[in-house]
Structures are given as C-alpha cells and as structure tokens.
Amino acid sequence: MFSKKEDKMVNLGFNSVRERFDEGVNKALSCLTEIGIGYVNERKEPEAEKTVVSIKEIGKAAARQGMENAAVNAIQALEKLLQCSMEQNMQETNVRVLLSFGAIGKTAAKQQMEMAAKLAASVLGRSGNTAALLNKERETIAVIIGLGEIGKAIAGVKVPDFSENAAICISCLGDIGKLTAQKNLEEAAVGIELMLQEMAAAAMKENLQNTVINIASSIEEVGKKVEDENMESAILQAASALQTIVSNSGNRYLNDASIAAKIALESFNELDIINDEANIKKIEAIRETMRALWVDSK
Structure with a gap:
C-alpha cells in the first residue's frame, strides 16, 4: 500500500506525463525520490522497491511520450536511490533499481532518445x-x-x-x-x-x-x-x-x-x-x- 502522499505523487507523475507537463513530472519524481530514500534509510525494502517501480513506470511513460528531460530525471532519481540502497547493502532494491535503468533506457532507445539511453547505459556501466x-x-x-x-x-x-x-x-x-x-x-x-x-x-x-x-x-x-x-x-x-x-x-x-x-x-x-x-x-x-x-x- 502506498502512503497518501506517495499515491498523490504517483498520480501527479502519470497525469503530468499525459498532459506533457514537465514541471509536474519533475515534482512527482523529486517527491518520490525523497520518499524512497526514507524507506531505504529505514531499511523498508518492500516499500522502497514499490517506489522504485513507480519512478521506473513514470520514466518509461515519459519516454513513450517523447519527454526526454523527464525520462532523464527519472534515471537520475533512481541513481540517487541506488546510491542509498548500495550503502545500506539492500540487494533486492539494488537489483530492482538496476533493472529499472535498463527498462527506461530500452524505452528511450526505441524512441531514439539518445541522451536518455546514453545516460542509462553509462550509469549501468559504472x-x-x-x-x-x-x-x-x-x-x-x-x-x-x-x-x-x-x-x-x-x-x-x-x-x-x-x-x-x-x-x-x-x-x-x-x-x-x-x-x-x-x-x-x-x-x-x-x-x-x-x-x-x-x-x-x-x-x-x-x-x-x-x-x-x-x-x-x-x-x-x-x-x-x-x-x-x-x-x-x-x-x-x-x-x-x-x-x-x-x-x-x-x-x-x-x-x-x-x-x-x-x-x-x-x-x-x-x-x-x-x-x-x-x-x-x-x-x-x-x-x-x-x-x-x-x-x-x-
């Protein structure tokens, strides 16, 4: 179950993608990142993984809509979460984030979004x-x-x-x-x-x-x-x-x-x-x- 705030941000993210409203997507991603980092720091792995999935899906939706900046922001949001989950040695969250880079990068590549695909691949390489x-x-x-x-x-x-x-x-x-x-x-x-x-x-x-x-x-x-x-x-x-x-x-x-x-x-x-x-x-x-x-x- 999502918290009310998290549910609100997920809805904001998807609605903003549908409306091609970059500012709304970025606000949603920023808030979800903060929520996810909180879960990681509290070692709430199932909750953290759900937040990762939300960010990934918003990033993929943005890529499909041609919103490359939003897709890039989703990758960067996940990168922040990965840094925290690596520090906490939360293996399954790490795996979920890493696969999410691939999912967003793949969607971006299909849309010929070179910047987003390159960022996802580069982050994965490191x-x-x-x-x-x-x-x-x-x-x-x-x-x-x-x-x-x-x-x-x-x-x-x-x-x-x-x-x-x-x-x-x-x-x-x-x-x-x-x-x-x-x-x-x-x-x-x-x-x-x-x-x-x-x-x-x-x-x-x-x-x-x-x-x-x-x-x-x-x-x-x-x-x-x-x-x-x-x-x-x-x-x-x-x-x-x-x-x-x-x-x-x-x-x-x-x-x-x-x-x-x-x-x-x-x-x-x-x-x-x-x-x-x-x-x-x-x-x-x-x-x-x-x-x-x-x-x-x-």
Missing part, C-alpha cells in the same frame, strides 16, 4: 564495474541484463552502423566481462556473453555489420579472460556465441562480420572448449535466471 569489484554477482547480472536490453533496442531502431550508444553498451559489457573473469564470477561472465550474442542477433537482423564486428571482438576479449581463469561454461558460451555469429552473419552476406567472428573463434584453444551436458545445462540455467529477472522487472 554500476556494473562497482558491483563486480565488490563480488556482488546478482547486481552485476542485473546490470548485464539492462545493458543488453538497451543495446538490443538500439539495434532494433535501425540506427547508423555504428552508433555511439551501441558502442557504449558493448564496451561496458566487455569491461564488466573482464572484471567478472578476474573476480571469478562465472555466472555473470556467461550472462555477458549471452547478452552480447543477443545484441549481435539484433544487429545482424538490421545488417549492422560494424556493430556485429565490434560485438565479436568484445566476446573474444571476455572469452580469452575466462579461458585464462579456466571457467568452462563461460569458455563454451563464448565459443558458441562466436560460432553463431559466424554462421548467421554468413547467411546474411555480412562477410566481414563472419570473418571477424571466425578469426576470434580460432583464437581459442580447442581443448579448453568442453561441450558437455553439465556446461550446457549451466548456461541454460543462467539464461533462464536472466530471463525471469527481466520479465519480473517489466
């Missing part, structure tokens, strides 16, 4: 580095999902090949991937490779060859790091992702991308690629966990 360094694997996976969803949305709107925001998503995923290998966060490493593969599929669908080449390079970089750490399932997923890019890009006559992925694949030691049932099941379990997290957050 958050992912922090989470990985602190060995917070669940938070890291939430970041990975968010970046991947934004990246897929960018590819889906037929942006020029190669867009700055796509580059940010790919670069952030690659950097976080190398950290996850260093920190032995194998599930997160596999998650990054899965999301990069999904981004490549979206890019290939739109014939964004340079984007696919960049993704293949990022998968190779992460793959070499996990190979150094002998992470069997992550090595297998990197190889599988590259093989899929080789096949699918070749089928779409994206010859340069196919060649780049093939060269990347050949850089692995075949003896390190252990294609057994245990590793396949582990990868599928990680894929399902990520899917469930994203579906639950929408």
Whole structure:
C-alpha cells in the first residue's frame, strides 16, 4: 500500500506525463525520490522497491511520450536511490533499481532518445564495474541484463552502423566481462556473453555489420579472460556465441562480420572448449535466471 502522499505523487507523475507537463513530472519524481530514500534509510525494502517501480513506470511513460528531460530525471532519481540502497547493502532494491535503468533506457532507445539511453547505459556501466569489484554477482547480472536490453533496442531502431550508444553498451559489457573473469564470477561472465550474442542477433537482423564486428571482438576479449581463469561454461558460451555469429552473419552476406567472428573463434584453444551436458545445462540455467529477472522487472 502506498502512503497518501506517495499515491498523490504517483498520480501527479502519470497525469503530468499525459498532459506533457514537465514541471509536474519533475515534482512527482523529486517527491518520490525523497520518499524512497526514507524507506531505504529505514531499511523498508518492500516499500522502497514499490517506489522504485513507480519512478521506473513514470520514466518509461515519459519516454513513450517523447519527454526526454523527464525520462532523464527519472534515471537520475533512481541513481540517487541506488546510491542509498548500495550503502545500506539492500540487494533486492539494488537489483530492482538496476533493472529499472535498463527498462527506461530500452524505452528511450526505441524512441531514439539518445541522451536518455546514453545516460542509462553509462550509469549501468559504472554500476556494473562497482558491483563486480565488490563480488556482488546478482547486481552485476542485473546490470548485464539492462545493458543488453538497451543495446538490443538500439539495434532494433535501425540506427547508423555504428552508433555511439551501441558502442557504449558493448564496451561496458566487455569491461564488466573482464572484471567478472578476474573476480571469478562465472555466472555473470556467461550472462555477458549471452547478452552480447543477443545484441549481435539484433544487429545482424538490421545488417549492422560494424556493430556485429565490434560485438565479436568484445566476446573474444571476455572469452580469452575466462579461458585464462579456466571457467568452462563461460569458455563454451563464448565459443558458441562466436560460432553463431559466424554462421548467421554468413547467411546474411555480412562477410566481414563472419570473418571477424571466425578469426576470434580460432583464437581459442580447442581443448579448453568442453561441450558437455553439465556446461550446457549451466548456461541454460543462467539464461533462464536472466530471463525471469527481466520479465519480473517489466
């Protein structure tokens, strides 16, 4: 249940979006942020999460209405909440906020709002580095999902090949991937490779060859790091992702991308690629966990 004040601010936010009234949206977001921070400081996690959802939904609605400044303000509001929840070590609230960045960023990307999508991706990138360094694997996976969803949305709107925001998503995923290998966060490493593969599929669908080449390079970089750490399932997923890019890009006559992925694949030691049932099941379990997290957050 929302408090009366919170309920009033939620209604103000949505009504202001419908009326395209930026000042009203910003007032609602500001008040909801204060309420959310209060919940976090009191360690009222369920209440804090509901407030996060309200801010996220207002941000998404603003993006759909073409109100980029309001969408940016929603992301900034969530960033303040994340800072507090990280200090309080409230894992589920952290995850909820991180996935919310992805949700707003994805909606913004679909509307070709470059500033809002870039901000969401950049915040996620910084958050992912922090989470990985602190060995917070669940938070890291939430970041990975968010970046991947934004990246897929960018590819889906037929942006020029190669867009700055796509580059940010790919670069952030690659950097976080190398950290996850260093920190032995194998599930997160596999998650990054899965999301990069999904981004490549979206890019290939739109014939964004340079984007696919960049993704293949990022998968190779992460793959070499996990190979150094002998992470069997992550090595297998990197190889599988590259093989899929080789096949699918070749089928779409994206010859340069196919060649780049093939060269990347050949850089692995075949003896390190252990294609057994245990590793396949582990990868599928990680894929399902990520899917469930994203579906639950929408």
